[in-house]
Amino acid sequence: MSPAQRHPTMNDVAERAGVSQSTVSRTLRGVASVSPEVRARVEQAARELNFAASRYAASLVTGKTGVVAVLVPTLDSWFMGAALSSLGPLMRDADMELTMYVVPDLDRRTAFFERLPARRNADALMVFCFDLTKEETARLDELGMPVIYVSQHVEGRPSVYVDDVAGACKATRHLINLGHRRIAFAHTTNARGFSFSSRERLLGYQQALTEAGIPLDDDLVVTTPPRDKRGTTQAVGNLLSLREPPTAIFAEQDELAASLILSLRTVQIDVPQRISVLGFDDQLMAEWLDLSTVAQSPTDMGRKAAELALQLINDPDADRSRHIVLPTHVIPRGTTAPPPAPQGEQDTGGQASGPARP
């Protein structure tokens, strides 16, 4: 009602409780050496005045801010939502505030690294999902606080991530083991530097192919803007118009996989009978669509990141280059199957090296 009402201070509480301000401070911070009677009086007074201590005044003295800063490219994704929904409450439980820097474009990214607004105003910074340049990493090193890299790994810095390379490799092997030889890789074109995992997954895909002696073919690697129906359709078009089209597509994300499947079904190409599709993430939609995919757990990632951050904040001697690698799991569902028998040759056993041609 009265917008200009001043917040009560510790002095107000002290006065009301008939004690010194130091005693109020001690009481409210739970210091042991306060007699029960005094403690009760102080707590009562604080309650009556609806008193809350200013973190800012405290942090001025202690040098700790009680804040963890989080740098994210966006919040509008399955991964970020899940990771932060697990991280947030854990921070709250540790009585830490979470301040969020949402940096969706290059301009704001530049501004962030120029000013480093978190500097001096947080006890640690968690950087999510960025593909940082050497300069940016170096800049963060000067921040004067622990920086935890999440969903990416940076040499010699604390990092929490899933092994995207291994996950993608396992995924591709699954397709190879089913008999596929023409396997496409579909990924989204993120603005440069905004996606770490995408690149890693491509590496894993290539590794599995090489391992199996299947030559890499750039025509099988297609790209589309994120969440763009038309882009997906075009990518599908590119694959379907190859001389030797793929019998399987490994999509870097479930979302993209879903879009690909819809696009394929539009032109009556059955999944998985004609083309197998495999995703990455195992988000909710994967179960709905019965989509084969590679599972990762952003929830675990958020938790591990929270634990690591708290440890680095509280223990100056903690290992500052620890990497925590989380596992991935191939989840075979209904969108992957062996490739169709080669065209024109019914029942041809053995040699499963792509559709025969005239």
Added chain:
Amino acid sequence: MSPAQRHPTMNDVAERAGVSQSTVSRTLRGVASVSPEVRARVEQAARELNFAASRYAASLVTGKTGVVAVLVPTLDSWFMGAALSSLGPLMRDADMELTMYVVPDLDRRTAFFERLPARRNADALMVFCFDLTKEETARLDELGMPVIYVSQHVEGRPSVYVDDVAGACKATRHLINLGHRRIAFAHTTNARGFSFSSRERLLGYQQALTEAGIPLDDDLVVTTPPRDKRGTTQAVGNLLSLREPPTAIFAEQDELAASLILSLRTVQIDVPQRISVLGFDDQLMAEWLDLSTVAQSPTDMGRKAAELALQLINDPDADRSRHIVLPTHVIPRGTTAPPPAPQGEQDTGGQASGPARP
């Protein structure tokens, strides 16, 4: 490298630049009355020392924190992700920090309202998507800062929301206009108090039916836990086993609509030929699935909320009970169609009042 390095202070900068600390303060805050030469020297010194001012020390003096607190039930949803991805950068542009309170369960909710950790540590609070009790609202009134309610409306308090009632009403009318009379409403069982819109949408649905003279039927209102495949299947089962099953289902969210469609198609019930399905949200998946739905824009909501918050912070005389209502739009796509001709009576024109029975 040296974790214990002290941050430089304004005094350090002042000394290095050979000016007083006030001048440093003035320079860095962009106060006009600083001569260009001095300004240059100070900026140089600040850069050399990698100096950043402490917001905390400043806010101690100014009484402003430069922080907007955000209370959210979760970040793991399309709506929250989109809304905060729009809100976050705008706050950044206004040089405001965003601190996030993620309160996913009742325990943490209770704890939040008990301690009100935002108190004294933010200039405004934005509350998202909660269905608050009178007591909780009253508690927030005592917070001593503007509280903006987003995606919900609270009498006499600044609020930003879409008109869920009207949206749901329009949606239901669309189905009625197509000829449907047996229209189900499907909603998710959120933990009590964690969803405002769900309730409102039910109201809109009921309003449209009443308006059209169609009697309400509790059997047509089904419920399922969020994101629960089994729950959805069960809800579908309940509807399909009615004496007079619905010819259309209005789902309170796209996500639920999608799940319903998959469940229906599993048992070969064609959508929309046999049953129409209509969602609410118009999130990305709606376009993919060609889902008819009611569009709302969390992006706009985030923007409006940001603007309102900044206004209330900066202008003490601003209207503190302003409601901003955003529009909804019915987006007819491929999952709604007229109901099938009554069973057993081919080509029966006119009277479209549900399937005929023996």
Added chain:
DNA sequence: ATGAAAGCGCTAACAT
């Protein structure tokens, strides 16, 4: 166990 006093790093009067 409690109180007095100093000071954290800034901003905002007030001087000049």
Added chain:
DNA sequence: ATGTTAGCGCTTTCAT
């Protein structure tokens, strides 16, 4: 245009 000074609301010695 710049410097001086007095706090902002806490925590933390240091006394008692």
